[in-house]
Amino acid sequence: xxxxxxxCSIERSLGIVGERWTFLILREALFNGVSRFAxxxxxxxxxxxxxxxxxxxxxxxxxxxxxxxKEDGARARSSYHPTAAGDQLKVVLAALQQWGDEFVPREGxxxxxxxxxxxxxxxxxGFVDDAERPRAVEDVQFVRSEAYGRVSP
Amino acid sequence: xxxxxxxCSIERSLGIVGERWTFLILREALFNGVSRFAxxxxxxxxxxxxxxxxxxxxxxxxxxxxxxxKEDGARARSSYHPTAAGDQLKVVLAALQQWGDEFVPREGxxxxxxxxxxxxxxxxxGFVDDAERPRAVEDVQFVRSEAYGRVSP
Numbered sequence: 575x576x577x578x579x580x581x582c583s584i585e586r587s588l589g590i591v592g593e594r595w596t597f598l599i600l601r602e603a604l605f606n607g608v609s610r611f612a613x614x615x616x617x618x619x620x621x622x623x624x625x626x627x628x629x630x631x632x633x634x635x636x637x638x639x640x641x642x643x644k645e646d647g648a649r650a651r652s653s654y655h656p657t658a659a660g661d662q663l664k665v666v667l668a669a670l671q672q673w674g675d676e677f678v679p680r681e682g683x684x685x686x687x688x689x690x691x692x693x694x695x696x697x698x699x700g701f702v703d704d705a706e707r708p709r710a711v712e713d714v715q716f717v718r719s720e721a722y723g724r725v726s727p
Numbered sequence: 728x729x730x731x732x733x734x735c736s737i738e739r740s741l742g743i744v745g746e747r748w749t750f751l752i753l754r755e756a757l758f759n760g761v762s763r764f765a766x767x768x769x770x771x772x773x774x775x776x777x778x779x780x781x782x783x784x785x786x787x788x789x790x791x792x793x794x795x796x797k798e799d800g801a802r803a804r805s806s807y808h809p810t811a812a813g814d815q816l817k818v819v820l821a822a823l824q825q826w827g828d829e830f831v832p833r834e835g836x837x838x839x840x841x842x843x844x845x846x847x848x849x850x851x852x853g854f855v856d857d858a859e860r861p862r863a864v865e866d867v868q869f870v871r872s873e874a875y876g877r878v879s880p
Contacts, residue, residue, distance in 0.1 A: 583827030583837065584754060584820055585747075590831070591823075592745045594738075601737060605869040636830065659830040661864050665852055667737055668867075669822040670744075674736030677789065677812040678743070684736060685875040688854070691868045695856045699818055701841070702861045704849045711814050714821075715844045716758040722838040 590635050591666060595620060595628045603638060604664050605686060609653040610643075629654060637663060669699040743788050744819060748773060748781045756791060757817050758839060762806040763796075782807060790816060822852040 580586050591597050595618075602608035602617050614625055632638045638654040645651075656663075668688055675684040688697040701709040733739050744750050748771075755761035755770050767778055785791045791807040798804075809816075821841055828837040841850040854862040 584823040586831040587823040587827035670737040670740040674740035678739040682874040721835040
């Protein structure tokens with residue numbers, strides 16, 4: 575974590591998910607379970623050199639983890655799997671998805687739905703307090719911490 | 728909602744919050760309660776013509792609402808206030824903030840904290856099912872809707 579990182583954590587996150595190819599790769603990995611180089615390529619129609627560069631950035635950011643796999647008679651290849659940070663990024667992508675579906679809708683409705691894995695119940699993204707109670711947006715405030723004054727913008 | 732909109736709702740949302748000045752303006756408006764042109768200017772050090780252009784985009788996107796106000800002896804001026812869409816965008820910015828604070832941390836810790844307005848309890852962003860039960864990331868899946876096949880990427 576060096577001094578060139580933006581002081582605002584939202585900005586640091588956008589520095590990762592805000593780049594278009596990076597975000598599309600992460601969407602395939604996190605929402606669709608894509609893991610192999612060739613699968614990313616065919617799902618996104620991305621040039622191999624661009625895909626390699628973006629995957630390197632994503633692995634360096636600690637969001638996907640690179641593994642080797644080998645199929646019979648073939649040379650070793652790489653696959654990419656969500657880390658804990660990658661799994662938690664699902665909350666961010668789901669929040670963006672939910673907002674887009676509600677406030678920038680497209681004719682025909684949402685193309686991807688959020689459901690529980692057990693009983694197929696609908697799931698939304700929202701605020702939850704430390705007693706595990708959901709909270710409305712109006713019930714939440716953003717306050718400056720003691721660290722606020724100690725860093726320069 | 729015309730046909731030039733990206734088919735993916737995450738991408739449509741990133742089209743709005745992903746632009747750096749737009750995001751910084753929204754952060755001031757939604758997290759810090761900034762509403763007046765001059766306040767945005769001094770908080771961000773942004774050039775007036777850039778600020779005017781970005782505010783127009785944000786108002787057109789339906790995220791902030793423009794109002795006129797007039798102080799004694801001064802000409803009418805504009806202020807900008809969150810719409811319902813703007814209020815819900817707090818969930819998106821808070822999700823980005825939470826992820827950045829956890830996985831791309833900065834020395835000294837978070838500068839902005841999420842708290843309930845009533846009792847100052849900590850608040851996180853997470854998944855909530857339709858019975859208002861918080862759900863872990865592992866308990867959520869993303870499934871394609873019937874609309875998925877009907878639109879072209």
